[in-house]
Amino acid sequence: MATILILGAGVMGSALAVPGADNGNDVLLAGTPLDAAAVSRMKTAGGVHPKLDHPLPGRVTPLAEDELTGAHVEAADVIVVGVSSPGIPWAVEKLNTLMTRERPVAFVTKGLDRVGPSLTTLAESLRPQLPKMKTFIGIGGPCIARELANRNPTASVYASADGQSAAKAFAALMATEYYRLSTTDDVTGVEACAALKNFYAIGVAAMQTRYPDATRPDGQSKNPTAAAFTQAALEMARLCERFGGRRDTAFDLAGIGDLHVTVGGGRNSRLGHGLGLGRTVSDMMAGELAGETVEGIDTARMLSAWLEPAPGLAALERARFPLALAIIDAVLRDEPFAFDFGGLTVS
Amino acid sequence: MATILILGAGVMGSALAVPGADNGNDVLLAGTPLDAAAVSRMKTAGGVHPKLDHPLPGRVTPLAEDELTGAHVEAADVIVVGVSSPGIPWAVEKLNTLMTRERPVAFVTKGLDRVGPSLTTLAESLRPQLPKMKTFIGIGGPCIARELANRNPTASVYASADGQSAAKAFAALMATEYYRLSTTDDVTGVEACAALKNFYAIGVAAMQTRYPDATRPDGQSKNPTAAAFTQAALEMARLCERFGGRRDTAFDLAGIGDLHVTVGGGRNSRLGHGLGLGRTVSDMMAGELAGETVEGIDTARMLSAWLEPAPGLAALERARFPLALAIIDAVLRDEPFAFDFGGLTVS
Missing domain, CATH: 1.10.1040.10 (N-(1-d-carboxylethyl)-l-norvaline Dehydrogenase; domain 2)
Structure with missing residues (x-):
C-alpha cells in the first residue's frame, strides 16, 4: 500500500484514481484551478465527476488547488501528472515549489517539443525542468478515461528508462484485474x-x-x-x-x-x-x-x-x-x- | 497487356477481374460448378454478379465451367485461383488437366494444412500438388471484394519466394490508381x-x-x-x-x-x-x-x-x-x- 498523488482532476487524472484506490492505495487527487467545480462536486457525498459516471472510491481524497500542500507531496510515494498539455506549466511549478525529496513522476500528458531544429518528446524536455523528479515514467496505450473509471478492461504500458524498474514498481501499485499493465524501457x-x-x-x-x-x-x-x-x-x-x-x-x-x-x-x-x-x-x-x-x-x-x-x-x-x-x-x-x-x- | 485467367467466379475472383481489366489486360473469368448462375447472369448484356453492384468491364470474359479449355489456359500469362478453400481440389484438378506449360499461379485462397504433427500454409502444401506451377504468388491485405469491384481505394500485398520477381511482375499487371500493391518475398x-x-x-x-x-x-x-x-x-x-x-x-x-x-x-x-x-x-x-x-x-x-x-x-x-x-x-x-x-x- 502506498500513497499516490495525482495532479489534475480532469477526466484522465480522476479515472486513474480508480485502479489506484481499488488496489488499496491512498490516492490524493489534486485539481488545477480549472478543476475547481469538479473537485467541489466530488467532495460532496456521492458526488460524481462531471465527465464520469460513478463516484470515486472512498480511498480517493479530492483536493482543491489551494488545499494542496507540501505535506501531501511529502506523503506521496509516486506522483502522477494527469493534466493536458496546457496544464504542464502549472504542474511543473507546483512540483518545483512543493517537492522536497526526489520522487518518480508518471506523466499521462503527451506532446512533442522543439529543441532547436529538432524535435523531442516531453520525456526529454521536462527532465531539466524538474530537478526533483527521480525517474520519468511514461504512460501509454488505449485508454478512454471514462471506461477505465467504469472498470472496463483496459491495457496500458508504463515506461521508464531505468531498466523499467520505476515503471514496474508503479505498475505493481496500479495493476488490477481490469487494468492490465505491461512495462518497457522505451520511454x-x-x-x-x-x-x-x-x-x-x-x-x-x-x-x-x-x-x-x-x-x-x-x-x-x-x-x-x-x-x-x-x-x-x-x-x-x-x-x-x-x-x-x-x-x-x-x-x-x-x-x-x-x-x-x-x-x-x-x-x-x-x-x-x-x-x-x-x-x-x-x-x-x-x-x-x-x-x-x-x-x-x-x-x-x-x-x-x-x-x-x-x-x-x-x-x-x-x-x-x-x-x-x-x-x-x-x-x-x-x-x-x-x-x-x-x-x-x-x- | 497480358491475359489473366481467374479460376472461380465467386465474389473475390470476379472483383479481381476489375483492376485486371482496367489495366488493359484481357481477363478470362472461369466459374466453378457452383458459379453457374453468376456466370450466366454476367454473360447477359449489363448482367451483374449477384454479389457485386455493377457489370464487370468489357475486357472480362466470363466462362462457364464446361467452357474452360486448354486453349484458355494456354493463352494465360498468369493464373489466379480465386476460389474459397472448398474449391481448391476443383482448381487443382483443372490446372493439372489443362496446363501444358509452366505458369505463375496466384492464390487468394487462404488456409492452414496439417503435415504430420506440424502445420503449414497452403503455399507449402499446394506446391507438390501442382507440378506445372512455376511460382506460387500469395495475395494478402485488407480487401473486401465488393469494395474493390467498386474501385474504392484498396491496398494489398503480393508475395513470391523468388526474390519477389513473380509478385512484382503480377503486381505490374494489376496495380491501378485505386488498387495499390506492395510486394514481399515473405510468402x-x-x-x-x-x-x-x-x-x-x-x-x-x-x-x-x-x-x-x-x-x-x-x-x-x-x-x-x-x-x-x-x-x-x-x-x-x-x-x-x-x-x-x-x-x-x-x-x-x-x-x-x-x-x-x-x-x-x-x-x-x-x-x-x-x-x-x-x-x-x-x-x-x-x-x-x-x-x-x-x-x-x-x-x-x-x-x-x-x-x-x-x-x-x-x-x-x-x-x-x-x-x-x-x-x-x-x-x-x-x-x-x-x-x-x-x-x-x-x-
Missing part, C-alpha cells in the same frame, strides 16, 4: 507514439468518411480505412525510430492500440471525419470544434519542419511518409485533405 | 497471417460486444477491443515467425490491415459478436450462421494441436498466446468464450 518510443497517434488518427478517420458505402450500417467503406490504419502504423514505426525509440513500440499498446481507440472517437477523429468530407481545418475549428484543443494539429505543426526540411529531401520523405505529409498539408495550408491514395503503397 | 508470412486473421477476428469481435457502453452510438466500449486488437497483432507476429515467416509481415497489410477489415464485418466477426454475448459456437452455427463457412473455426482446429502439445508446454504457451487459446477453448469445447482479460498483458 522515447512510448512518448513519441502517444503524441503521433493523435496526429495519425486525423488521417485514418478521414478515410472513414471519404469513401462512403450506403449499404453498411455505419455508411463507411472498409478497405481504405484499413489501408490507412496500416500505413499510419508503418509511418509511426519509422518516426518512432527517428525520435530514438524502438520500432516495435509502434506495433504495441502505445502505437496501434492507442491509434485504434483514438480513431474510434474523440476530437482528432471528428476533425478527420470533416476532412474526409472535403471540409477544411479552419472551417471545422470555427464550427463544431470551436474552442476545443485538437492535439493532432499541434503535432502536425511540430512535425512539419522536421519532415519538410528542404525541397529535395521533401520528395524523399514524401515517399516514406505520404500520410503524414497529407495531414500536414491539410492542417498547415488549410486546404482540403488531398491524400493521394496512389502514394499509399507502391509496387 | 509464408503472408499466407500464415491471411489464415490467422480470420481466427483472431473472432476474439477481437467478441470484445466489441462483451463490454457494452450504452452511451455510444454503436453500443460498444473501446478499450477492451483496442487491447485485444493489439494482443492479436502480437500473437500473429509470434505465430508468423513460428511458421517460418517474418514478424514484420504481421504488422503490415496482410496482418493488422486484414485483421482490421475482418473484425469490421463478415462471418468470423459475427461469430465473435455472439461469443461476446455469452453464446456458444454450436448455438451460433445452428442459428444465424447455419450453413455458412466460418474459416476461423477451421484455423482454431488446426492450431489447437500445435499450441497445446503437452500439459507443461501448454502452460508456457498460454502465457504467450492467451487470446489464441481462449478462442480455441470456445471453439473446440463449445464453452462460452472465457477470455481472462487478466492474462492479456502482465506487468
